[in-house]
Amino acid sequence: MVKLGFHVSIAGSLDLAISRAQNLECDTIQIFTRSPRIWAAKPIAPTVANSFKNAVKSSGIDPIVDHMPYLPNPAAEKPDVYEKTVFTLTDELTRCAQLDIPYLVTHLGHYGPNDGHNKGQEKVIAAIGQALDNSEGSTMILLENTANEKNTVGGTFPDIGIIADGLSREERVGFCFDTCHAGAAGYDMKGHGVETVFGWFNDEAGSLSRLKVIHLNDMKGGIGSHLDRHEHLGLGYLGEETIRDVLTFSKISHCAFIMETPADEIRSDKENMAVARRLSQ
Secondary structure, three states: OOEEEEEOOOOOOOOHHHHHHHHOOOOEEEEOOOOOOOOOOOOOOHHHHHHHHHHHHHHOOOOEEEEOOOOOOOOOOOHHHHHHHHHHHHHHHHHHHHHOOOEEEEOOOEOOOOOHHHHHHHHHHHHHHHHHHHOOOOOEEEEEOOOOOOOEOOOOHHHHHHHHHHHOOOOOEEEEEEHHHHHHHOOOHHHHOHHHHHHHHHHHOOOHHHEEEEEOOEEOOOOOOOOOOEEOOOOOOOHHHHHHHHHOOHHHOOOEEEEOOOOOOOOOHHHHHHHHHHHHO
């Protein structure tokens, strides 16, 4: 049985995310450890960290996944943004160590018009490498594929492979695969099949054994649309059959499957969980 969960709010206190996850019958969860919309982050008090770790232990939810906030850009052309990004990456890894969180998901950013794609890749490799060198703990950074919007680093599988190879730290660098982003970038799991697309990822990005998290999202846009808009499971282009094929593909069954489905009146998180449970059988 695969592990299913959601990105869960930490509003009020970090440990409240765990009770929210239990209410949704999650096996695994993803969180932000801070507000994702500002640079500044309040330090995690030891009492808060202990409360969170105790809640996790008693819940049995595993693994816990952290996601980088929105503002950092590891490929940033502007020096001040790049420096703040490296600081935030480093700090977030240390926060994960405080909370015993094994995985930190990061997007790879957007390069500037003067830098170009290759320079953007070099900056991402340098930023992540510096953060790994200067942070505490052993949390693994997971490189997430994107919808391949304009000036994106990480929008193709070979692009992700170049970053991973440049870092050459398999014990500290893994992958997160977003099903919506893959389709939006042009990888058609519905047309070519789940096994084929993940085979391409294995060959071009890195071994599926290094894939730790699946962001399980249907998609509002079409294949190659570059539209990063998630849809409820089965209600978008991918549909139930493709979502089922992802959930039952044996070579990724070791992954944590995290839903980032919309919060709207069409379907609740509990209803998406029910769909995911049914399709995973």
